[in-house]
Amino acid sequence: MAVRLLSHELSDLCLGKPALRSLSITSTVAEALEVLKTSDDNSVSVWNCDHKAAGFCDEDDCRCVGKVCMVDVICYLCKDDNLVSPSLALKEPVSVLLPKIPGLVLHVEPSCSLLEAIDLILGGAQNLVVPIKTKLSHKRKQHHKTAPAVTIHKGREFCWLTQEDIIRFLLSSIGLFSPLPALSIDSLGIISSETLTIEYHSPASAAIGAVYQSLLDQTSVAVVDSEGTLIGEISPFTLACCDETVAAAIETLSSGDLMAYIDCGGPPEDLVRVVSTRLKERKLNGMLEHLTMSMSCGGFSSSSSSSDEESTGAPMSPLPRSLRHSRSMSYSARMVRRAEAIVCHPKSSLVAVMIQAISHRVNYVWVMEDDCSLAGIVTFSDMLKVFREHLEAIA
Structure with missing residues (x-):
């Protein structure tokens, strides 16, 4: 079957x-x-x-x-x-x-x-x-x-x-692969320890190579503390819901602050000011001008009042691209993602992890141990390998 x-x-x-x-x-x-x-x-x-x-x-x-x-x-x-x-x-x-x-x-x-x-x-x-x-x-x-x-x-x-389309199709007939879907991802050996990580307090600019690699791998960059505990992520899927001015934030903020900057709802006003100040200090006037122009053209966050802007003299936070522009929720459109990492346990079943990834519109799920340390990552590609091997075994 x-x-x-x-x-x-x-x-x-x-x-x-x-x-x-x-x-x-x-x-x-x-x-x-x-x-x-x-x-x-x-x-x-x-x-x-x-x-x-x-x-x-x-x-x-x-x-x-x-x-x-x-x-x-x-x-x-x-x-x-x-x-x-x-x-x-x-x-x-x-x-x-x-x-x-x-x-x-x-x-x-x-x-x-x-x-x-x-x-x-x-x-x-x-x-x-x-x-x-x-x-x-x-x-x-x-x-x-x-x-x-x-x-x-x-x-x-x-x-x-894409990988997601195929995983969705397999999930629609997952019962045909029994008992494979009920097995844990640990027992299936699909937890990869080869992860892209960056320390929470490290400059976000140090992660740009990892971010690009994660885009090619269709994974993400884990943000961890000094003991290897997973705190969050810098995900291409989240960055894709932003606009190009995030480049300014990557150049000027720490990895931890960048997570807050790209989180859905728009960047905090204090971080916008930090980015602007540091661009001035580094004489990156071209990027500062581009950031300012984008903010003035794209609209502002409703979380700050006009009186706040007048009293501080600081620009209000721009809305993320996905909120500034009219975007339909069509089959292909991704939902706005948060910077929080999507996680599972090594004993989670294959089908549970498939559903978890699909529901969050990502191609991967982070795997955490009981002590919150990062055990690795499971990807759609790993899952497809398991299904392919299963078919070869029963052929």
Whole structure:
């Protein structure tokens, strides 16, 4: 029965998936940023053919070459030269944001089997680009000016599938894999001790390399105290709900303060002042100007009154990107995440951890011992390996 489940075609998983928004590889970082701030999704696909001018393309070599998200922009702006002049950095082509790792995004046909898709993901693919046909495709092809940001190729639109989509699909028929789902993650041997961590009082800037690596690994960076106790996390999934000015906070705050800055509800007013002051001290006037402009254009937190602003002379806190911009809660849209880490116990069952990760829209769960020390991490990739091995055993 389980083997038959994995013979399903990917078209079954694509039902109800929204069509990809796309950017040409010739677009600028600023254009990618604008799409990210107004899109329902937290990432945008990048293509090697120009849909910007026409809205559709019939060329055989039109391919998705990658995806970018707000975390890519934040990490990019954290580079020394870009902190000095973010306005110039945003004029660079979006290709500067794409990782130099082949195979992260792969094109597959709708007839591709779920088993084949799992093998591709275990081989390193993050997103599988699948053509879909919608009722709007033909209309968009004829009236392409109404939807220039949607990728249409030979009358087909595209969606992409992720680890989360596959885990959700497996969970919908989890009983077919019995007794595997009831086993503990400890007994299954899927707790990885190879985690990315940073100490609570360390400068957040020291974590930027780990943050970027966690984005590639689809994990997170654990924030721990001097004894290794898990306090929280700096997660790409949380950063993706922020805006690019978080780069200023990463450069000026400690890891612990950064968690408070990116927590949902908007950064505390006192931390905003700290960031502004330290940018001045370091003569990062370009980033300070960008931060100030973003705050004035993006709106302010309702948690502070206008009288408070007048009495202190300090700017009020900006709302996070996910609250400043109108964002639908579509299937692909991520909920606003807190900086609190999602944790489980080594004796937690596989199915419990799957449900926990899916409910929080993350690809991983931290594993904590009884004394609150960090035991490791469990990822969707680890889970998929277990299902794959189970199928091989019963085949």
